[in-house]
Amino acid sequence: MVSRGVRPTDLPGARENEYVDGIFAGDRHRLMLSDPWSPFNDPEVILRHAEEAGIDKTIIFPIENPTYQKANEEIARIVERYPGKFIGLAKHDPGAEAGKIERLLTREVRELGLKGLKLHKPPTREMLDVVADLKIPVLFHPPKVADFHMIASAYPQITFIMAHLGSFSSQNWSEHLAAIDVAKRCPNVYLETSSVILWRYLEMAAREIPEKLIFGSDGPDGDSRVEIHKVRLMKLPKDLKRKVLGGTVQRLVPA
DSSP states (O other), X not given: OXXXXXXXXXXXTOOTTOEEEEEEOSXXXXXXXXXXXXXXXOHHHHHHHHHHHTOOEEEEEEOSOSOOHHHHHHHHHHHHHSTTTEEEOXXXXXXXXXXXXXXXXXXXXXXXXXXXXXXXXXXXXXXXXXXXXXXXXXXXXXXXXXXXXXXXXXXXXXXEEEGGGGSGGGSOHHHHHHHHHXXXXXXXXXXXXXXXXXXXXXXXXXXXXXGGEEOBOOTTTSOHHHXXXXXXXXXXXXXXXXXXXXXXXXXXXXX
8 A cells, every 4th residue: 555556456467466565573573564555566575675674574465356366375375485484364355255255265274374364345244254263363454443343343252453553644533543442442453553644643552552553564665664663763662662563463463
């Protein structure tokens, strides 16, 4: 999602196996998540940016494909190709792949080794039931925070990570407030920091629920070096900074 960048499927010849990244970051032990719109993400570019930012591992996942079986398989191949560098998440369309998600996601987690699910659309009960059975986390960029609250309340056994503090590029500041409120009230909801423009809401989350905050970059088009500096500017105590920059998400998304 880079400055409202072009989605892969908007481009001529977009392929099903295009992918984007999230990042485990920082100072050789920290973790970051991200979620850009980028049609040509190259693992080597991601790794170079990660090295410059002090990032150890990167979460990668497909984005904007008609269906996701082949794309998820490519993610698994990239994880295998770069041992210790990437952690893969699956993605599925709850409408276009209805009736197939249990079979596909079970294979992707149990056989291909993917560690969670990335969503942009609100999930169906079919999707959430299999996620709960597999005991994997969900990284979700909800259309609106109210959708997130209902889903997280209905499935307290699932860990949800809400991207962009609830509003990409701070398009609606009130959604940031709603996201912080949901994370306070729901033990299973965490907030990710990337592409938040209105700094005061990141500071608010860091003050009020630092244990629920997870560093994100929106990279590689969102610059991980810049995003990690935003977290450092919060001047959190060392133990909380470790959690924001890696400890929490390493617990939620084990390698």
